[in-house]
Amino acid sequence: MDQSNNGAGASQLSKPRKPINQLADAMSIDQVFVLGDKQQRTNRQGSQYLLLKLTDRTGTIVAMLWNADNDTYDQLERGGYVQCAGRTQIHQGALQIILSSIAVADPPTVNPADFDRFDADAADEAETTLIEILTGLTNPPLKQLASCYLNDESFMKRFRRATAAVSNHHAYPGGLLRHTVDLMEICQFMGPRYQRVNTDLLTFGAFLHDLGKIEEILCEGELTYSDRGQFVGHIVIGIQMLGEKIAQYETETEQAFPAELRLHLEHLIVSHHGQREYGSPCLPATMEAIALHHIDNLDAKVTSFDSLIESSMGNQDHWTPYLPSISRKLWKKPDVPNA
Structure with missing residues (x-):
């Protein structure tokens, strides 16, 4: 990898990333995650897409990449660092990322402390x-x-x-x-x-x-x-x-x-x-x-x-979105009114 790429990576490392637990709906994303899992699937129209699990030290989020080819899937390694660009959205009560691109991250762009979940x-x-x-x-x-x-x-x-x-x-x-x-x-x-x-x-x-x-x-x-x-x-x-x-x-x-x-x-x-x-x-x-x-x-x-409440804290409402996994919304406002 040439020196110009390394220089760009070092510059990006100084740019703060948004932790997963601070992501909210309709937010643009261009940063590094750890690839927790990857699955290659086919939609009803026969097009391939990737269903991904992205992680950092604060949590996990699902991501989708439409019209993905085999080469992209093969290049991504579970447990490896990936550079992701896309936009967040709420789907069935949960926050996810719709990706426009994903690639193996350049090592100088990675701060390992952002991803070590052990306290x-x-x-x-x-x-x-x-x-x-x-x-x-x-x-x-x-x-x-x-x-x-x-x-x-x-x-x-x-x-x-x-x-x-x-x-x-x-x-x-x-x-x-x-x-x-x-x-x-x-x-x-x-x-x-x-x-x-x-x-x-x-x-x-x-x-x-x-x-x-x-x-x-x-x-x-x-x-x-x-x-x-x-x-x-x-x-x-x-x-x-x-x-x-x-x-x-x-x-x-x-x-x-x-x-x-x-x-x-x-x-x-x-x-x-x-x-x-x-x-x-x-x-x-x-x-x-x-x-x-x-x-x-x-x-x-x-x-x-x-x-579940923590994962939806980016939403400013007092309730989470409807959560199909538990068939309800949850009250998430942290303060309790006085009697």
Whole structure:
């Protein structure tokens, strides 16, 4: 690539880009994104077009390129930087970009900090809370088992960056830790209010419930499922990880881990989706499992709806557009009137 192109790229790098979460309807766009996904499709008239998923550190947006040829599709790499020009519009309640052009971005035009969705400060804060909760458990076997996870540097490093999902709730690097800690804090608040709920067991179940996603989902670059995730899934992986840590516990303590406690922990993992059709091999059968399922679902739903509101904040109305995925509009004005 010649020096004149590099000079132009360096000049463009100094030009601020508009983050995805600040885009609004009818806005002209000419800037770099990460290509999260690409699909080549054919419309009813037989013309090819590209359906794309563009990302930056603030979110994801769908983009369309009409009358696209095979060469354009082949040149674009998932997870790569792309220079996009076009205009935003609202379609079926969601903001998207209609592209006039797309090309592989010139490296000097890219500021990697615009696209790294991992927030190290937020992860530090969440990890501190995680450690405080787990080291504060009163059940000795659970407290010792927790130390097997906390003292595993490789595990903790991956846990900090893991995502809770490919889409929907907490779908970003660091999202799994945030989701896990939020659940554990809710468990600490809610557990003591119900006589039949063991708060330590419930809290530890919240810690364990989605740990298999560390192996299930790849979060470097495009969020996508690993081969192990596709073949096995995070529930089975989580059970396997628990077995490995219990074996470590027994080696370090030279004592058998309580068999009944192990069954309760395994049940919390396998039942947390709540229904067989949602992926749980078993229905929740203990008070802790019932509570965990509903707490997990609450956090996922509220966070998902919050993301829908966030994605439509460019619209100045107090309501989002109609959202077909949830069959309603959502109130999004942040302030609440005084009584």
